[in-house]
Amino acid sequence: MIREGTFGPAEAVILLAISNIARFFLPYPRNLVEIAGSAAWMTLLGGLVLALAGIYVMSVILNKYPGKTIIEITEEVFGPAVGMLFNLVTVSFFLAVGTLFTREFSEAMIIAALPETPVSVISVAFLAMGLAGAYLGIEILARTSRLSYLYVLGGIVLILLAIIPQCNPDNLFPLFGKGPLPVFGAGSLSAAAITEVILAAVLVQAMGGAKQFRSIGFRAMLIAYGLGAAFLATLTMAINYHSLTEFTLPFYKLSRLIYLGRFFQRVEAVFVIIWSVVGALKIALTLYGAAVSLARLLKLPDYRPLIWPLGLLMFMVSLLPPDLPSMIRIDLDFLRPFALLPNYVLPVLVLIIFQLRRWVRRAGP
Amino acid sequence: MPVLRALVFSLAAIITLTTCGCWGARETDEVAYILSLGFDRGKQSELLLSVGIANPMNIAGTGAGGGGSGDDEAGSTVIMGLESNSIIPSLNLFDISVDRRLSLLHTKAYIFSEELAREGLQKLLLPLIRYRELRGTSLILISRGSAKDYMENNKPLLELSPTKQFELIRALTGNHGLYSSTLYQHFYDDLNSFAVDGTAPLVAIQESDQETARAAAGVGVSNLTTEDYLAGEVPLTGGNPAQIIGNAVFRGDRMVGSIGGEESRYLLMLQGRFRSGKLTVADPLAGEPALVGLEVRQARRSKIKTRIDPEGKVAIDVDIYLEPEIIGIMSGINYESGENKAVLEEAFSLEIQRGCQDLIRRTQEEFRSDIVGFGNKAKRHFWTTSPWEEFRWLERYPDAEVNVTVHSRIRRTGLLLKTTPNKGGE
Numbered sequence: 001m002i003r004e005g006t007f008g009p010a011e012a013v014i015l016l017a018i019s020n021i022a023r024f025f026l027p028y029p030r031n032l033v034e035i036a037g038s039a040a041w042m043t044l045l046g047g048l049v050l051a052l053a054g055i056y057v058m059s060v061i062l063n064k065y066p067g068k069t070i071i072e073i074t075e076e077v078f079g080p081a082v083g084m085l086f087n088l089v090t091v092s093f094f095l096a097v098g099t100l101f102t103r104e105f106s107e108a109m110i111i112a113a114l115p116e117t118p119v120s121v122i123s124v125a126f127l128a129m130g131l132a133g134a135y136l137g138i139e140i141l142a143r144t145s146r147l148s149y150l151y152v153l154g155g156i157v158l159i160l161l162a163i164i165p166q167c168n169p170d171n172l173f174p175l176f177g178k179g180p181l182p183v184f185g186a187g188s189l190s191a192a193a194i195t196e197v198i199l200a201a202v203l204v205q206a207m208g209g210a211k212q213f214r215s216i217g218f219r220a221m222l223i224a225y226g227l228g229a230a231f232l233a234t235l236t237m238a239i240n241y242h243s244l245t246e247f248t249l250p251f252y253k254l255s256r257l258i259y260l261g262r263f264f265q266r267v268e269a270v271f272v273i274i275w276s277v278v279g280a281l282k283i284a285l286t287l288y289g290a291a292v293s294l295a296r297l298l299k300l301p302d303y304r305p306l307i308w309p310l311g312l313l314m315f316m317v318s319l320l321p322p323d324l325p326s327m328i329r330i331d332l333d334f335l336r337p338f339a340l341l342p343n344y345v346l347p348v349l350v351l352i353i354f355q356l357r358r359w360v361r362r363a364g365p
Numbered sequence: 366m367p368v369l370r371a372l373v374f375s376l377a378a379i380i381t382l383t384t385c386g387c388w389g390a391r392e393t394d395e396v397a398y399i400l401s402l403g404f405d406r407g408k409q410s411e412l413l414l415s416v417g418i419a420n421p422m423n424i425a426g427t428g429a430g431g432g433g434s435g436d437d438e439a440g441s442t443v444i445m446g447l448e449s450n451s452i453i454p455s456l457n458l459f460d461i462s463v464d465r466r467l468s469l470l471h472t473k474a475y476i477f478s479e480e481l482a483r484e485g486l487q488k489l490l491l492p493l494i495r496y497r498e499l500r501g502t503s504l505i506l507i508s509r510g511s512a513k514d515y516m517e518n519n520k521p522l523l524e525l526s527p528t529k530q531f532e533l534i535r536a537l538t539g540n541h542g543l544y545s546s547t548l549y550q551h552f553y554d555d556l557n558s559f560a561v562d563g564t565a566p567l568v569a570i571q572e573s574d575q576e577t578a579r580a581a582a583g584v585g586v587s588n589l590t591t592e593d594y595l596a597g598e599v600p601l602t603g604g605n606p607a608q609i610i611g612n613a614v615f616r617g618d619r620m621v622g623s624i625g626g627e628e629s630r631y632l633l634m635l636q637g638r639f640r641s642g643k644l645t646v647a648d649p650l651a652g653e654p655a656l657v658g659l660e661v662r663q664a665r666r667s668k669i670k671t672r673i674d675p676e677g678k679v680a681i682d683v684d685i686y687l688e689p690e691i692i693g694i695m696s697g698i699n700y701e702s703g704e705n706k707a708v709l710e711e712a713f714s715l716e717i718q719r720g721c722q723d724l725i726r727r728t729q730e731e732f733r734s735d736i737v738g739f740g741n742k743a744k745r746h747f748w749t750t751s752p753w754e755e756f757r758w759l760e761r762y763p764d765a766e767v768n769v770t771v772h773s774r775i776r777r778t779g780l781l782l783k784t785t786p787n788k789g790g791e
Binding site: 038111115121125128171173174176239240241253257261262265 | 373
């Protein structure tokens, strides 16, 4: 039995919300602008609907197997062989997210603040925080999130408010950007490619069980997507979408535009601190998710022996892509589509098989 | 677990030492901060790059004024020039003479000569915006004449810190509206936009004195102020010879003309960004030429409504809301009274309306450039970007019909509530 500790719904909501917003600090928002143009913020509305649907489907599954996580449920529904295969997909997904985020956060840190520090040193620093967080456990991570959320979410809101003088609402037009199809199709699918549905399903028992799952998930998604939509709308208002698609780190660019008189400017330092906290939490969470999923899969009594090898694997793989543009391409072309698999496809498959079995059982002799 | 504790402690120490910025640390006294960067056409190379470097020895309190030059009269800014074909890599060449690493982290203004601006700025702006040290909140200035001359002769006598001048320039337009200040990021956005063309303030070294200055227009001809000046033309005596007034007008990335200080006010009023300024209007009731002085504020943002007919012709209605306050009546007519106040409001509104229409006509016929940003409103008629971009607004703008209506309401009359004509000088 893996001891995970427990934490309350408030911690869980904040933990998942912070994990979700980590992507907005990276080059990812420019991808949404590229897909949707001036309507980039709307992609998050579509993404929210999908994420809520994902949470709903997952909650239905978890409620059918109280006391179990998605790892055990998958194995039970699909059988040991196929179940293990699907669970390995989940483990690899967490590792892929952790790996890509480690490299992207490190590269972003080089661009923004530490131009002369080698990427490996920054990656080690992020991973060290991730390793420490994962080792200490999800309860510690959740409580850390709860303690830091005022600074993280408050800091983001402060940055968005401070940029208002630079905003031009006309930049939000044409209202549907590149068209409803890209906005609510590719854009929303990309915006729905998150880690939190499957992560919450892995952490469900620590979060208070299946009964709490839906409410926690919904609230976390509403906060994260609401903040994301506000961020993207502010971003598009401050910098027109043609220029936005050119910038590597849109949020960083936004924070550098803050100018409230001669004495309140150059506040990007605040942003970099928030960025580091969110980056470290995200890496710790994905590493924890990978370790605990693998431990459940292998029926190990403790996940902690897996942290070091998995962390090392993440570190080594994160250094394989030759440059930042390649890393971003991998994120967009591989990670985003891949995210749909454990978060949406797998739960739907689990539900279908579960129902099929039930019908077969009922129809049987 | 003493071994584990030692490991954790060592790891924490390594992280602290390597990621606190010390890896690329540079003390302030090892860096030379470029405060302004000038661009001219070079004689041997494509560019003459000029840098205005902060001179901390003089900024610290002993210096007399900003500005400066490469000669022995070291001001708070040291100006250096270099002929080159590139921008950022050239900064390294300055380092062979300056014993510090040059940095753009505190650059407040990028000054382009009019000659370069007329050839197009895209190729100069692009490499800069990519560079991590550039701040989008820096000013873009267009120099009538050489940017280097402007930088060398710019001596803000009241400022110890040369950066403060540029910070104040940015804000000062709110007090008079004689130029529309432009930030790097906004200018770059405008170059990329399908809805608006760019403008940037004009700067120059004073070229005329009171003897050679263009005569001010007669009262009642140009009703609002004296002649509409461009930078360098205002016949001031004494003080800093550097002037900033008027705006360069761009079509795409090329400068296609300029507007004077008065027209810049109209531009700001049309955009809804005019904050306040002191203007004069020809006295509508006086028998002989006289002026009424007004302190004008924009009451609220201008309303811009656009209509597009099935043939694609665009009609634009602009409503401008102003609140003048009487600050001087030369004729002694009692404009504080209800009837006269209405006459003055009407006269003022008509003058502003005429000025705005004239500016719009110039932008349509002479510049063919939508510097007001009417396109930002026109694009609201489109649901998606493709039809909007195919509409090619900037090509249609010269044919748009623009109607301006100015609404003025004199709210206050200064410290006097009634004007009584005095007995005169006889």
